[in-house]
Structures are given as structure tokens and as C-alpha cells.
Amino acid sequence: MLDLIAYSAGQADRKELQIAELEGCLPEFTEAQKWLNINVPQDKDLGQLAQFFNLHHLTQEDICATEDLPKIEAFEEYLFLSLKMLSLNEAKKLEVEHLSFVLKKNALLSFQERPGDVFEDIRDRIFNNKGFLRKRRLDYLFTRLIDVVVDHYGFCLEDIRQEIVELEIRLLDQAIDNKGVIQEIMRLKKQLNRIRSLIWPLRELLNRIKSEGTSFFHKSSFTYLNDIQDHLQYQLSAFDNLREMLKDLMDLHNAQLSNDMNQIMKTLTIISALFIPLTFLAGIYGMNFDYMPETKWPWGYPTLLGLMLIVTAFLIYFMRRRNWF
Secondary structure, eight states: EEEEEEESOOOOOEEEHHHHHHHHHGGTTTTTTEEEEEOOOOHHHHHHHHHHHHHHHHHHHHOOTTSSSSSEESSSEEEEEEEEEEEEOOSSSSEEEEEEEEEESSOEEEEEEEOOOSSSSHHHHHHHOTGGGSOOHHHHHHHHHHHHHHOOOOOHHHHHHHHHHHHHHHHHHOSHHHHHHHHHHHHHHHHHHHHHHHHHHHHHHHHHHHHGGGGOOHHHHHHHHHHHHHHHHHHHHHHHHHHHHHHHHHHHHHHHHHHHHHHHHHHHHHHHHHHHHHHHHHHHHTTOOOOHHHHSSSSSSHHHHHHHHHHHHHHHHHHHHHHHH
């Protein structure tokens, strides 16, 4: 199923079409700007679209190559761009969707790997005539769609930042075990690295658009491409900050582990210190000498126990005064 939005300064129309209906429908919107969105393109449908819009077979392969990194390629009749659309689901798992654009003089094609997208605000602005979308060419719409995708990179980074803050609070409150902390930190680190692997090449691709796609862009649209690059640069800075936050979180976790171990060693040391004089006294009277006067004394045993108790009480008092425990 194809979603066609045709608009001009005075009106906007939307139709859902089958591939076979496309050829008969487009002449109706000859003078309009046409945005055609294709969800989950099948090989057969993609082949028909490629034939209708004269797309290179390498473009067809890139549209279907959902695991590839973002790329751009300029052809004689169109400009091709592929990138990734990001979102965090309810389980805080990063979802990545392959997204492709074909910008022609008279049409903009967008191909999505799955149904559903982040472009509803763009559609609303077209139909309600908000902003400049209906007053400008397709290259402006192209930049606005990229901008929405890039903005969602920032939303994902902000969600990860909130997760890091929450994890830090749980760690300080000791509401999570040691294994759970490591797993959460590694999960967040993996998500951050995945986002960075998409942001970094996209910034370079926008430079190539400005150099290789001049025939498809009005000069005024380069301002919006520069704005998107600024957003990407800000997100790279945010990535560095989040990476430092994760490093600090790991340092805090290690410090807590070290502190817990020190507390255990301190407790064991205090117990050992209490038993050292007791072991000394027990060792003296455990020697097998024939002549030890105290062993014949009727009060020798309770006296020794009392002495041990006094020594233990004194050591406890001494350690408490020193705030050793």
C-alpha cells in the first residue's frame, strides 16, 4: 500500500493507492508537490516502483539492505539517502528501522522497513498549512523529514540520560545488586555506541548532500541542512557526556564494592583483635607443665574467664572510643 500526499500552496490531498493505480493517479497532481510513502516494500512492488520512477538497481538493493549504515548517492535524475530511525520501546530496548529517501524533481519517495513512523507532525503541518511546507519545494520537505529523524536521536539520548540518573539513584540506595548494575551499564553503553554509529556518518553525509546534491536543492535549503548538522554535533557532545556519566557510574559502583569489602575486612579484623589476647591467655594455660600453681587453685578457672571478659570489654570500649566501629 502506498500513501500519497500531494500538496500545493492552496490545497493538500491524501490517497492510499495500490501500485497499479499509481500511473493513473499521478497526472491528477501534475502541478503539485508529491510525497509518496511506502511501508514494507515487497520485491515485486519495489521492482514496479523502480521501473515507474526509473530507479537504478543499486538503489533497489540499498532500500532492501536494512543492515547497512547510512549512505547517500547522487544519480542523474534523483538523490538517494538511507538512514536509521530510532526509538526506545516500553522495555527500554533500542529499536532501529531502516529508512530510505529518493528525492526527484517532481516527487519525494520514502521507504520504511515497518509500519508506523515519526512523521505525523509533518503530515499535520501539511494538511493544516502550518509553517512553510506547502509554500516550498520538495527539497525543503526532505530536510524537514531528516530533521524529525535526527530529533528522535536526541530523544533517545535524553531517555538514556534519565535511565543513567535513575540507575545512579538505585545504586546509591543499594536497590540493585552488583550483577544487575553491570548488566544495566553494559546495556546502556551498547545503546549509546549504536546511536553514535548512526550519528557520526550522517553528519558526513549531509556534507556530501551539499556538494553532490546541488541540482536537487535550492540554496535556501542548505541553511536547514546546516541546522541539522548542528543538531548532530550537539548530540555527539551529549553522547560524550553520557559516556562520562556511565564511566562515573562504574567508578561509583567499584567504590561501593571496595567500601563494602573494607567494611567486611574491618569487621573481621575487629573480631580477630578481640580474640588475640584471649588466644594468648588460653595458650599459656594450655601448656603441659607439671608445676603451674594457678591450675591447682580452686578459683583459677573462673578468674581466667573473668580476666578474659575484662580484656574483651576493655578492647570493645577502646575501639568504640576510637570510632572504629
